[in-house]
Amino acid sequence: MRSNDENDELYDDGDSEELDEEFPLGDGTADAEATVSCPYCGEAVEITLDPGGGTHQDYVEDCEVCCQPWRVSVQYGLDGEAQVEVTALGE
Numbered sequence: 001m002r003s004n005d006e007n008d009e010l011y012d013d014g015d016s017e018e019l020d021e022e023f024p025l026g027d028g029t030a031d032a033e034a035t036v037s038c039p040y041c042g043e044a045v046e047i048t049l050d051p052g053g054g055t056h057q058d059y060v061e062d063c064e065v066c067c068q069p070w071r072v073s074v075q076y077g078l079d080g081e082a083q084v085e086v087t088a089l090g091e
């Protein structure tokens with residue numbers, strides 16, 4: 001499951017190891033980042049994903065550029081490809 005060439009500057013050694021067993025995409029084959037367009041400022045922003053978090057994730061993240069809150073929706077396919085949708089959280 002572990003590769004030798006992992007670079008884990010962003011990897012959190014905390015509790016994510018347990019999740020890997022339930023969700024095999026956590027072994028590094030799944031997309032771990034995505035580029036999205038901010039619904040507020042329109043900038044293309046690269047965000048970090050957490051494949052160990054499950055096949056479907058919804059969370060809130062602030063835009064790095066304009067600091068507005070996004071609702072991020074991540075859906076992993078069986079091939080590990082992430083479909084990421086970002087919508088404005090406001091209103």
Ligand SMILES: [Zn+2]
Pocket residue numbers: 038039040041042043063064065066067068
């Ligand atoms: Zn923005």
